[in-house]
Amino acid sequence: MTDRFDEELRKRIKAEMEQALKGWEFTPAMAQQVLERIAAGESGTGSVPAKGPTRPALARFVRSGAWGIAAAAAVLLLVYTGLDHLRPEHSGQPSGQVDSAAKVQEGESLTLFDSRGTTEWQAGAAAAPTKDAVVADAPRESKVETLPAPPEVRLTGTGQAEATETGTRSADPGEQATDIQGDATGTVMPTGVPESTDPPSPGRRICLPVPAVPDMAGVFGTVMMESAAGEMEAPAPGGGRVERSETGVRLVEAGGQVLWEVPLAGPPGPTQLAVSPSGRVAAALGSRLYLLNSTGYLEQAIALPTEPVEVLWAGPDLLAVADSDRVTLSRNGLVVWAVPFGARGMAAAPGSSLLLVWNEAEAAVLQVSSGQEVWRAAPDAAGPVLIRGVLSPEGRQVALLAATDGGFALWVLDSAGNLLLADAMAARPSIDFQGDQLKVELPDGVRLYPLSR
Amino acid sequence: MQEYGTRVLHLVYFYLKDRHLAEDVAQEVFIKAYRNWDSFRGESSPYTWLHRIAVNLCRDKARSAWWRRLLPSEELRAGSRRDLEILPPEVDPEEAVLQNDQRSHVLKHVLELPEAYREVIFLYYYEDFSTAEIAAITGQNENTVKTRLFRARAMLKKRLGQGGEER
Numbered sequence: 001m002t003d004r005f006d007e008e009l010r011k012r013i014k015a016e017m018e019q020a021l022k023g024w025e026f027t028p029a030m031a032q033q034v035l036e037r038i039a040a041g042e043s044g045t046g047s048v049p050a051k052g053p054t055r056p057a058l059a060r061f062v063r064s065g066a067w068g069i070a071a072a073a074a075v076l077l078l079v080y081t082g083l084d085h086l087r088p089e090h091s092g093q094p095s096g097q098v099d100s101a102a103k104v105q106e107g108e109s110l111t112l113f114d115s116r117g118t119t120e121w122q123a124g125a126a127a128a129p130t131k132d133a134v135v136a137d138a139p140r141e142s143k144v145e146t147l148p149a150p151p152e153v154r155l156t157g158t159g160q161a162e163a164t165e166t167g168t169r170s171a172d173p174g175e176q177a178t179d180i181q182g183d184a185t186g187t188v189m190p191t192g193v194p195e196s197t198d199p200p201s202p203g204r205r206i207c208l209p210v211p212a213v214p215d216m217a218g219v220f221g222t223v224m225m226e227s228a229a230g231e232m233e234a235p236a237p238g239g240g241r242v243e244r245s246e247t248g249v250r251l252v253e254a255g256g257q258v259l260w261e262v263p264l265a266g267p268p269g270p271t272q273l274a275v276s277p278s279g280r281v282a283a284a285l286g287s288r289l290y291l292l293n294s295t296g297y298l299e300q301a302i303a304l305p306t307e308p309v310e311v312l313w314a315g316p317d318l319l320a321v322a323d324s325d326r327v328t329l330s331r332n333g334l335v336v337w338a339v340p341f342g343a344r345g346m347a348a349a350p351g352s353s354l355l356l357v358w359n360e361a362e363a364a365v366l367q368v369s370s371g372q373e374v375w376r377a378a379p380d381a382a383g384p385v386l387i388r389g390v391l392s393p394e395g396r397q398v399a400l401l402a403a404t405d406g407g408f409a410l411w412v413l414d415s416a417g418n419l420l421l422a423d424a425m426a427a428r429p430s431i432d433f434q435g436d437q438l439k440v441e442l443p444d445g446v447r448l449y450p451l452s453r
Numbered sequence: 454m455q456e457y458g459t460r461v462l463h464l465v466y467f468y469l470k471d472r473h474l475a476e477d478v479a480q481e482v483f484i485k486a487y488r489n490w491d492s493f494r495g496e497s498s499p500y501t502w503l504h505r506i507a508v509n510l511c512r513d514k515a516r517s518a519w520w521r522r523l524l525p526s527e528e529l530r531a532g533s534r535r536d537l538e539i540l541p542p543e544v545d546p547e548e549a550v551l552q553n554d555q556r557s558h559v560l561k562h563v564l565e566l567p568e569a570y571r572e573v574i575f576l577y578y579y580e581d582f583s584t585a586e587i588a589a590i591t592g593q594n595e596n597t598v599k600t601r602l603f604r605a606r607a608m609l610k611k612r613l614g615q616g617g618e619e620r
Contacts (some may be wrong), residue, residue, distance in 0.1 A: 005606075005610065008557065009578055009606070009609065010579075012559040013559055013560060013563060013574070013575075013578045013579050014578070014579055016558065016559055016560035017463065017467075017560060017579055020560060021463055021466065024459075024462070024463075024464070024472065025456060025458070025459040026458025026459045026461065026479060030454075030458065030476055030479070030480055031454045031455070031458065031483075033480055034454065034480045034483045034487075035482055036485055037480065038484055038487055038488075122549075189468075232587045301471070301472065301473055302473075303473050332610045424550075
């Protein structure tokens with residue numbers, strides 16, 4: 001072993017390590033998370049003694065120059081521990097509790113990473129709209145908005161849209177006030193829509209067996225589809241396709257040549273796959289979300305609180321992730337908003353600013369920009385189970401398909417929630433928008449429904 | 454944390470090869486350091502002490518099954534797209550390393566080493582610790598460290614010279 005080899009090896013390792021990890025540092029946000037975890041009494045690992053530090057130990061700790069600032073911030077954190085729940089995304093919040101569709105203002109860097117993967121996407125200290133974060137890093141003031149209750153639409157089989165009083169599902173002003181909580185300085189911060197707004201009326205939301213083959217694929221065309229061979233794939237720009245491989249994803253051009261293949265983890269590969277119009281790929285594997293650019297370079301790996309039900313590009317750089325509790329929209333790894341809707345499917349359209357989300361019982365249309373709910377619709381009887389939603393290319397109409405006891409029910413609404421069409425059919429149709437028409441393909445032929453009013 | 458945070462972060466990454474896990478475990482290092490500050494006797498530098506904590510935490514983490522499925526990292530995959538040039542067998546492996554250009558990605562091969570060897574390579578070549586210091590950090594006998602270092606270098610030399618996996 002020569003010295004020359006040693007020197008070169010040292011030089012290369014240092015250079016490549018620095019190049020590979022350039023700009024990746026232990027940030028103030030990470031330091032803040034350490035303080036929060038200490039304040040929360042977290043042990044870090046099982047090997048950490050459960051007993052907390054003694055006062056002499058703490059004093060020694062504080063005397064250390066490296067830890068002085070940290071200790072001071074920890075004390076401040078303890079003071080404001082009770083305010084943790086005011087965060088837009090709070091770890092440990094009961095899943096059944098309705099939180100706000102918290103909107104984070106552009107550029108406020110609400111970081112989402114929680115590499116433990118056990119809690120909500122967390123707000124980083126650099127810009128988290130909490131007082132403790134402000135103390136630690138003096139960021140800009142964040143804003144948490146309570147979104148007004150949207151109109152509710154009931155779907156009926158008679159073609160009549162039935163607008164209901166939001167009060168039947170939303171809290172009145174008095175109720176809402178009870179859910180507003182103040183911080184230590186007396187500033188009132190709304191926590192969001194009161195819990196009483198969201199629970200459905202028991203008569204209408206009885207869970208029925210899901211139809212045997214629910215189709216959860218969206219209309220956006222970029223959402224994953226299961227091919228006949230059971231392979232997951234999504235069309236890519238240029239006529240190719242991105243598909244699941246045994247361990248990751250690969251881009252296959254129209255001619256069948258594999259342009260790139262990226263291993264993500266062991267079999268069976270990703271469970272969710274979506275490709276943006278620009279070719280960016282989002283692949284979910286368990287509770288991990290991987291974002292790749294169009295050349296296959298891994299841009300980000302994100303730890304999600306739970307395994308997503310669906311991922312969908314709602315814009316060139318806006319990724320919607322649905323899980324059993326909520327729909328979250330993020331841009332480049334930063335949470336833009338989250339709404340408490342346990343979606344089973346989502347649909348977006350390139351020319352639309354709307355996002356359609358649905359589950360077996362109800363569907364909602366959200367503003368992509370803010371998460372504001374435009375309307376929410378549910379069948380007026382317990383029988384139908386929503387199995388598919390389609391958004392027209394410009395987002396002007398929404399089609400909802402439900403399985404019923406005797407067949408299928410189809411409703412079409414406009415973007416304001418007005419019911420345009422209600423129909424029933426014995427066989428499961430394939431539905432798609434063509435201009436201002438809805439094309440419904442059935443075993444016995446094709447029906448075209450004009451939708452212009 | 455300000456002084457050592459990034460170094461600890463990079464150390465942890467070298468073990469776990471996953472940035473987000475590394476960020477989490479690096480935080481755990483400081484939590485554990487905080488909780489065990491009373492046991493720090495000042496016999497070594499705080500940095501060495503933090504390293505020891507980090508190494509132990511990484512070993513714990515590496516044993517857990519949920520971590521193992523998260524490989525490989527983006528750096529590994531970036532490297533995999535720029536494989537080493539395969540040199541003729543008569544070329545001296547040491548020379549082969551030196552002849553490879555900056556695309557050689559030594560790091561990729563280092564990261565593919567078994568943990569025990571990766572550990573000593575990182576601490577010796579990147580952190581510039583002596584074998585005695587490495588022994589203190591890892592809790593190994595110094596001779597064991599020297600042996601591992603020797604073997605790790607041999608593995609690297611072979612891999613880099615062949616431009617592929619060691620057989």
